[in-house]
Amino acid sequence: MIWLYRVLFLPALVLASPYYLLRMKRRGGYKRHFLQRFGAVDPMREKTPGIRRIWLQAVSVGEMLAIAPILEALRKEPSVEVYLTTTTSTGYRLAVERYREATIGLGYFPIDWWIFSWRAWRNIQPDLVILTEGERWPEHIQQAKRRGIPVLCINARLSDQSYGRMKAARWSVNAMLGGITRVLACSEHDAARFRELGFPAEKITTTGNIKLDLTIPLLSDTDKVKLRSELGFSNEPILLGSSTWPGEERALAQAYQTLRAAGIVCRLLVVPRHAERRAEVETDLRESGFSFHLRSRGVAPGLVDICVADTTGELRKLTQLADVVFVGKSLPPHEQGQTPVEAAALGKPLLFGPGMTNFFAIAGELVKSGAAQIVTGEKDLAAAAQKILGDAALRKTMSVAALSWHRANQGAVARTLDVVREELDRC
Secondary structure (H helix, E strand, O other), X not given: OHHHHHHHHHXXXXXXXXXXXXXXXXXXXXXXXXHHHHOOOOOOOOOOOOOEEEEEEOOOXXXXXXXXXXXXXXXXXXXXXXXXXXXXXXXXXXXXXXXXXXXXXXXXXXXXXXXXXXXXXXXXXXXXXXXXXXXXXXXXXXXXXXXXXXXXXXXXXXXXXXXXXXXXXXXXXXXXXOOOOEEEEOOHHHHHHHHHOOOOHHHEXXXXXXXXXXXXXXXXXXXXXXXXXXXXXXXXXXXXEEEEOOOHHHHHHHHHHHHHHOOOOOEEEEEEOOHHHHHHHHHHHHHHOOOEEEHHHOOOOOOOOEEEOOOOOOHHHHHOOOOEEEEOOOOOOOOOOOOOHHHHHOOOOEEEOOOOHHHHHHHHHHHHHOOEEEOOOHHHHHHHHHHHHOOXXXXXXXXXXXXXXXXXXXXXXXXXXXXXXXXXXXX
């Protein structure tokens, strides 16, 4: 099966390359280390006898933030060293900023084709491989299997899309999962899906979601006042659109228009999932008739109705200013959803659309606990935001529910590290 994957992968890569190259150009930051995509790993120090080397792959910013406590714990292990890779330029910038001291090297994950993967493996020579969340690269896993290297999938999940595809093509399941040593599922819902696809139950452990163990540095009151001023806001309540996708900025602007017409004095803060969409977002907001400012242009010159935080790595900080948070990639036609975890950990009342399949269990728990509400479109979004913003007692109730849910679901990092240490002891 791996040979069929190798044969089909290269023409598929050639056909898809114009799209991915254009997207990389738009996002920027890839040129300097572009050859790492082809397995050209930067020079690394020789392996030291008795030191186990881990190759940890975290695809982008969300995963990079989530692995912080894992990396910190492994850094304290005298007989362990970590080589960290990522897929996106934003993930790489975050890794450089935060994890240089905690790792022996940083790089881009190689394209998952035979020669490229083999080159990277030859240079890195890991004793243990860790993949995060939804990443299951057949060639990468095959290289590990051929060398007898264990592969752990931590915080593992199966989205509706991935699950549906693998159910429809059962023949591909062994290629995708056959070389994985242990699956550490982020929920029982995901664990059940792995079992149904035929992955051995004894190799599956439900450790919980490590993203729930996050600790967010809190802004002081002075810092909050300063940040509000930079955004062009004063003391009014803030509706935050968190990690929005195409169409959702327009829906938020329309909902905001409804709020203002209803006499709700507030501001709208929009954080697009991809900052390079700023021109598209700007066009949508210009049609709204409201005053707005793009954060990438510096400090706002004065008060505005809407601020677009078209920057990277600021979402946790900006969320602290919000009174109500709408979670993006959740309104039709989007179906996957972005993470609601950070906002819940900060005790923010939550709104999201029906499309939260990547966070199915979490979204359901948040709604059930009273911390979140589901909205179907801009009218429903405006009505729900109006109700919450206009009712301080409701905001408090939802905030307490979010914080209680977060506290009750911590501990995944410790459980994950227990399994990682078990595998390291076998190396």
